[in-house]
Amino acid sequence: MIGQRFRRIGIRIFAKIAILAVVSGPSAVFAQAHGIALYGDPALPADYTHLPQANPDAPRGGTFSDGQVGSFDSLNPHIQQGNTPWQLRFLAYESLLGRAYDEPFTLYGLLADSVTVNDAQTEITFTLHPDAAFSDGTPVTVEDVIWSWNILGQEGANGRYRSAFAKVESVEAVGARGVRFTIPEPDRELLMTLGFRPIMKAAQYADDPSAFFRSGVDNIPITTAPYVIDTVDPGRSVVLKLDDDYWGADLPFRRGTNNIETIRMEFFGDATAHFEAFKAGELSTMRETNAARWARDYDFPAVQSGEVVLSEVPHQRPSGMTGLVMNTRRAPFDDWRVREAMIQAFNFEYVNGVINAGAQPRITSYFSNSPLGMEPGPAQGRVAELLTPLSDTLLPGTLDGYDLPQTDGSAGNRRGLRAASRLLEEAGYTVEGGVLTGPNGPVRFEIMVPQGSSEVASIVDIYVEALKRLGIDARVASIDSAQFTDRQSAYDFDMIWYQWGLSLSPGNEQLAYWGPDGVDTPGTRNLMGADDPAIAAMIDAMLTSDTQEDYVAAVRALDRVLTAGRYVVPIWHNPISWIAHSADLKYPADRLPIYGDWIGFQPDVWWIEE
Structure with a gap:
């Protein structure tokens, strides 16, 4: 019920945005402004005093241990x-624009x-704040912005930045504080996101530019962010301190x-060890992702005494996709029938019962739980109009509707395994002496999982037993974080555990997630190697939409193509975030953002009351 209630709220929010788009028109010109919106105008006026999800009267101080x-x-x-603490990207770096x-x-x-955006919507000019400065006190310059853009477009940089590099024709200085980006054709979303890239100090790497690409913990970045890196214990901890002179x-x-x-x-x-440290008071907060553990394990003494508070934070963001990703660059996963067989063999209801006491809903598509998710049944209206011209290339279920299999929750999953066997037989596989055999011999593959997650290990162990009943030799490789990252970036796996977090405003980053460049280019998030022209076509339709209605239809169509591509064996998602935290750690519960507990929430808008 909670998930349904917030989906309705999300639809109302999108309706408001759609009205703004109609009023302003698809070719609205952005004058020099304090912000920029994809459709219509920013909700906050130029003289706004604070973001709506922040408490401007929050006290300052204290220590937050995560x-x-x-x-x-x-x-x-x-x-x-290398493998980096994920929070550093958001806490230790700033960009020209910030997300609300x-x-x-x-x-x-x-x-x-x-x-400022020009009339043709092919140029965007950013004017630096006159007070913008790095943590060493030196000013942020136009040269720093241009250098940061260029270095992030080089080989070795993260794919999320390189994907847009080729789309920009030029970057040039405009006066003392202006930087102008020019693109060959209108792309409002690309223009916006050009302002959402980290800005770094060029002089830090002037003597050795290649040092930027060398992984290590000795090179402490000089940044503009509110926090600076104070101490580092390699592999064990990083301490950030609020910059007293933050500009x-x-x-x-x-x-x-x-x-x-x-x-x-x-x-x-x-x-x-992580959970025990929290129970012992060594950590300030603990996010729980398992419904059964949330109900069972959070009644320890600190909770009973009130020293630890249990908070539930609802959200309206897409479920994203979490599960076992099949690498279509390799056999046997280059055949959609084999991928569907892998999905049929996964007994979701049984696994959910064992792990979560059956309490968590399944991910049904990449944008499920949001107004952007595909609707059940055959494609209708604008979604059908977008997909029908590609009908000859679409996989079954894209146009006529695709549903994940359901079981009765018993351990056997006979119906699912029978369906999987039929699909494998259609794909040319037979069981010989209890071993599934195909064109390349016995079917063997490795499932790569991150080291340290007992939940993932339990899920995969149950799944491996089901695969054995099909005659498949699936072996689990539990890999340490550094090696896991390296192999993931190089697409050196058969099946891998992964999670994509998706936003309510998908855009050009979708090309890095599942665009054609990611088939061969290492370092993107197209882990499955999806090479479907319909994906690129739907992303293009999304990026070139003139109205909010067309935009939503294009995302729903993309959702259909991805889901019917059968690239992932999906598990569950949480329409509510469960956060246990110290009682003195507060958040503005009366002004939750629609993203809920997401990037920009904890510790960003939290505070400590002694």
């Missing part, structure tokens, strides 16, 4: 090499105090955020 399973060997989240997580399609000025402390965009003085990021070898 934990995660794994390790790290790098402090640079912008390159392919209560508006899916809007960015506001941060390092740039104004932004943007009085910006409306920052008011009521970054309230905590010290942030500690602690790393643990496994999930058990």
Whole structure:
């Protein structure tokens, strides 16, 4: 019921945005402004005082200790090499514009105090804030912006940045504080996201530019962000301190955020050690993703005494996709029938019962749980119009509707395994002496999972037993975080555990997720190697939409193509985030953003009350 209630709210929000698009028109010209919206105008006026999800009266100070399973060997989240604490990308770097997580399609000025788009919507000019400065006190310059753009477009940088590099014709200085990007054809979403890239200090790498691409923990970045890296214990912890001289402390965009003085990021070898550290009071917060554990394991003494509070934070964001990804670059997963057989063999209802007591809903598509998700049954209206011209190339279920299999929850899953066997036989596989055999001999593949997650291990162990009944020799490889990242980036796997988080404003990043360049280019998120022209066509339709209605239809059509592609064996999602935290750690519960507990929420808008 909660998920349904928030989906309805999300639809109302999208309706408001659609009205703005009609009023302003698809070719609206953005004058020099404090922010930029994909459709219509930013919701906040130029004289806004703070973001709606922030408490401007929040006290400042205290220490926030967060934990995660794994390790790290790098402090640079912008390159392919190494494993970096994920929070650094958001806490230790700033961009020209900042995202307001209560508006899916809007960015506001941060390092740039104004932004201008030309009439043709092929040029965007950012004007740097006159006070913008690095943590060493030196000013942010136009040269720093241009250098950052160029370095992130080079080989070795993260694919999320390189994907847009080829689309920009030129980057040039405009006066003392202006930077202009020019693209060959209108793309409003691309223009916006050009302002959402990290800005770094060019002089830090002037003597050795290649140092930027070398993974390591010795090169402490000089950044513009509210937090600076204070101490590093390689592989174990990183401590961030609030910069007393942070240049943007009085910006409306920052008011009521970054309230905590010290942030500690602690790393643990496994999930058990992580949880025990929280119970012992060594950590400030703990996110739970398992419904059964949330109901069963959070009644320890600190909860009973009130020292630890259990908070449930609803959200309206897409479910994304979490599960076992099949690498279509390799046999046997290059055949959609084999992939469907793998999905049929996964007994979701039984696994969900064992792991979650059956409490969590299944991911039904990439954008499920949101207004962008595909609708059940045959494609209708504008979605059908977009897909029908490609009908000869679409996989079964794309146009006529695709549903994941359901079981009765018993361990046997006879119906699912029979369906899987039929599909494998159609694909040319037979069982000989209890071994599934195909054109390349016995079917053997490796399932690569991250080291330290007992939940993932339990899911995969149950799945492997089901695959044995089909005659498949599936072997589990539990890989440490550094090697896991390296093999993932190189697509060196058969089947891999992965999670895509998707937003309410998908755009050009979808090309990096499942676009054609990711088939061969390492480092993208197209882990499955999807090489379907319908995916690229739907992304193009989304990026060139003139109205909000067309945009939503294009995303729903993309959702259909991806889901019917059968690239992932999906598991569950949480329409509610479960967060256990110290009682003195507060958040603005009366002004939750539509993204809920997401990037920009904790610790960004939290504070500590002694």
